[in-house]
Amino acid sequence: MAYAEVAVNAAAPIRQTFTYRVPEGMPLCVGHAVYVPFGSRRLQGIVLDITQTPAFADARDVEAIIDPEPMLSPARAALARWLSDHYLAPLFDCVSLFLPPGFKRKPLTVLRPLVSAEGMAGLGLTERQQAALEFLISKGQAEQEQMREALRLRNVGTLVNQLLLRGFIERTHELARPKVRPKVVPHLRLQVSSGEAARRARTLRAEGSGGAVRRAMVLDALAEGGPLPLAELRAQGLTPTVLRDLQGAGLAVQEDVTVVRDPLADRVYPERPAPVLSAQQAEVCGHIEAALENGGRSQTFLLHGVTGSGKTEVYLQALERVVALGRRAIVLVPEISLTPQTVRRFGERFPGQVAVMHSGLSLGEHFDMWREVRAGRYAVVIGPRGALFAPQPELGLVVLDEEHEWTYKQQEGSPRYHARLAAQELCRRTGAVLVLGSATPDVESRYRAQVGSYRLLELPERLQKTESGGVVPSTLPEVEVVDLREELKAGNRSIFSVSLAAGIEGALAAEEQVILFLNRRGTASFLQCRDCGHVPACKSCAVSFTLHSAAGGEDRLVCHYCRRARPAPGVCPQCRGSRIRRLGLGTERVEEDVRKTFPGARTLRWDRDVTRGRDAHERILARFLAHEADVLIGTQMVAKGLDMPLVTLVGVISADTALRFPDYRAGERTFQLLEQVAGRAGRGPRGGRVIIQTYSPEHYAVVAAAQHDYHALYRQEVEFRQRLGYPPFGRLARLVFAHTGERYAREQAAAMVCSLRKERDSRGLPNLDVLGPAPAFVPRLRGRWRWQVIVRGQDPTDLLAQVAFPRGWTVDIDPVSLL
Template identity: 55%
Template sequence: LSPALTSDQAIVWNKIKGDLTSPPPVFLLHGVTGSGKTEIYLRALAEVLARGRQGIVLVPEISLTPQTVRRFTARFPGRVAVYHSALSGSERYDVWRRVREGRVDIVIGPRSALFLPLPRLGLIVVDKEHSTSYKQPRAPYYHARDTAIKLGELAGAAIILGSATPDITSYRRAQEGRYKLLRLPRRIMAHQGDSQFPKITYAEMPPVKVVDLRDELRAGNRSIFSRALYRALAETLNQNQQAILFLNRRGAATFINCRDCGYLLKCARCDVPLTYHSHDDTLVCHHCGRSSSPPERCPKCGGQHIRYFGIGTQGVEAAVRKHFPAARVLRWDSDTAGARSAHQKFLQVFVNHQADVLVGTQMVAQGLDLPLVTLVGVVAADTALHLPDFVAAERTFQLLTQVAGRAGQSSLGGQVIVQTYVPETYALQHAARHDYEGFYEQEIAFRYQAGYPPFYRLARLLYSNSDPARCQAQSQEMRHRLEKQIARLGLPEVSLIGPGPCFVTRKRGRYRWQILVRAARPQDLLRYVTLPPGWQVEVDPVSLL
């Protein structure tokens, strides 16, 4: 049996059900956090299975979505297989064999699940379609969302892309009519009743308060907690409710320097600042993983005035323990939950209210059902906003919207407090108002003026070499070769950006330079270019960092 649908869900479901025919379209389901997108997925799968076909459900990270997986296995007992890289070789083969033999009707997994041989594929769901986890980080640089759409086209399968914060390019395609846009604009709340399924009503999105940290400094508050966040956290704990504190940065201090000469401690192989981790008193490079002991004296001048600056999740955890010693604090980031199995353990501890405050990175922004969470505090909303990347505003808006959605999921209500030094930024303003359309309008105008996707496609050519001079020379030589090919082929609409050093100039001992090819069809140039050893090419990069 399926639970009753809300009026919003019924409208969406009727449109999807009527279009699950051949050739089926691509649906973009834009639903706010907690609006009931998963129930739509379940209904669509049931319809497809009733027609004798199979389905794939893609999730960005299987270990971060255990509650979602349980809903699918409960609705379709014995018909669901979960597939991911943490399975042993024999386990993966067993899933592959059962799928091949038609003994599995639904496969749930990350991007690798797309390549299982479902002979009667009728539906592919891409949940959280905006997630960058769908892009393969190494060659071949495929994007699972785009691959799913192509697979659906070949198999005659319908595609449902779902997100509370759709990718800008996906939303643009929906505006152009290439995808069918469906909306779930209201959050729903379940109230347990006597029936098998709880009564469903609508709920307001949690109010968001933006705090200007410059005002806090002027008032003499140098704590990582603004006065508003401190008061809200104290009240939440007094009422025996739960809070999430979000900061998308690991460690206790994010850079260390000498106050005598200004020397900044960097990784010798990557040229990026080292991060201090207090739990084991080490300096760690988050790019290559190298660790070392913090020096007692400056390696450059021998001075003893070594200062630790910035803050990461370890620092937030320490601050909570200091100000609220009775609070049970749980830190959830890739340092504490490295193994996939650890994610389930951390989630269970928090869901069972064995912790009061959850401190975490983007892992806590996933679609988790946490009814006792009435406060979400974003400690520093600016961490990704000023990065030299054309998607910086979009990533910030998405993260803030997703993490804010963890508050107020029950009748207890909730609130969100966002701390920032730039409250006037449009990404923050629209996130505070839960206004995706407003953000989209400003972001798409910026992309158009700057010549970025979705109006042009980008191809990133990256060269690395252990010799910095050779790295620069080879990159400049490649620029000249590309210019000659553009002229020879008569491609005036193709433009080049660079060459220049990458944001992370050196990684694992190799210097890195890049050239961007900007065009409606970069392949018109790239198919005539042979790249020498040391070069990598990525079309449609999800980030330029």
């Protein structure tokens, strides 16, 4: 007899499978979605293994298969287990990454009354019991949570058990209705040939009556356009009477057609041939193509190419080879903002073969794209980190563009995976080739290439396109570092240094474009009363409010962590003083100052505050590329791999925003941001320059960025991290406890430190440090006090894997930040 190991959607932090018998004749295989009994409930599950020996003797039967086609391939089922083990995450959370949107259905407890309203008299009910029974009788039946909310009940479970014991209600367990289904649209289809339909239409027109003419119009539309939606045919004269007459005459038949909600359905990209490669590009492509042709043997490449060196063309050439070999690809970008430009580049070379998957899609679009990808309809899937788990069959290539970006790490929810490591494991299990591309590789990735875990490929020259379709070497933009301390000494109180102001003026005069970068949103970082020193702060988070100015509206204070907002005060709420000062600056303030200082400049802002709507990123990029704006002001969104040929000047308003954060990656991150945003300048024939404003011109990250010297930055970081045992020379785990009680949070964190150190010492685990406890960088977030513990060593999971973390703890393995 066969047995299935099933990951069950039990809404509990479980890291194990459960054993079920496979009924005789059930065609069950790894990856199938199933219904299984779980206690008294019927829950969803995913089969991760089929065995002949049960891991649990008294196994119950699998009840039914949900979908005849498996949701996961065996390789992806194994990857889900690996994610759970590596990141110490609940197993079904890891499985859920691979499932279609809307698949997870909440288990419901449904209550039905067994007495009537008339029969309630004399039952000796308490006030709470009577209210509950009256509610159920009025509804006929209700979900337990619905009753709790409607009656504002506490301890609803106790109340339900009381009514069950007395036989007044019955309880059943069901699953919530699916959130999304395939979209079905009624169509009308001819039952005769197009020629016969046209002949009958001419006959009907000759009759001359209104009904006959309408039937003729519908027949002509069907003869020309094939099966058409009823909604579209109504414009051609379709009415219920016309529909009945056409079906009655055997000319047409109504049928339901499943339509695909494709987010790219209205996009047409002109087909563009492949350009001539440079010698360096050709050499790099040769290495990747050789690996692709190596019979499904996985290999990881680190493609280190300066900004504008043609890395995207290397990806396209690799995809071309993959498709020729009968396999498919996944291309990851770090932000949704990069998706439109990437989709366009790939759509021009592979028309109709590109799918996009990201959180900006509607639930229906995401659902349909998942099903279409599983069916093998697309050569390439493009999207942020979650697209890695698309059910792309015959996977041959995975690309992580801008592989250094921290957004590839899942920061919220479970599992807190890193797409780079997950992609490496997926490729190992599927035999696919992995290409990690960046102008500023993550220090850990560069080190792995140095020790031979990755194969290093380099594109050290920027390329410029020629009119003939080829490319020629170009130069990286010149970088000028402005010491803001000297600007202040000279009496300049503007946010623009003399050099930057002159550069903007010159670019505007030459009808060129400018990017101004500041990695902070809002108008001012905070407000402060100059009389008593009061700073308005969020009541739920231990942070000050950020000031946001609305055009034509009132100024508002906003917490960037919990989104709590309130009007900006005109007087100090503490001392009633009127001297309220705005301190610090954000992108809104930069935009205001650009308009004041350069009145003729047309501005666009690109940050999270203006990109909340659908396709907002694409609209902003399209407007700037169409030269509808002269100056683009933005946060890190403008530092990504965007190609803007008219940009000749990039100004960094302040390089210091993240430089002094208490995080071991602060220097690396600052360098990456500066080098990446600098790379937006000079991509066209006019060349470009970069001006970096800073109070720390001597910092090694700023010096390296000014010289485009990644290797200097890398040497400094490796020496520092090796001395302290930070990645890549050790691994980290970040444990955070959050609770509404400040003292309780501190005590629980301290108790965990003692417990971990005791466990470490009793097991004799070498070279493993348990650091802390310490308040988190933001000590209070959304009403909860946060304390953190850091475990540092060669393998922190060796210590943590068997720890039962109580409620309130968050475990982040291999965090990308300690903030």
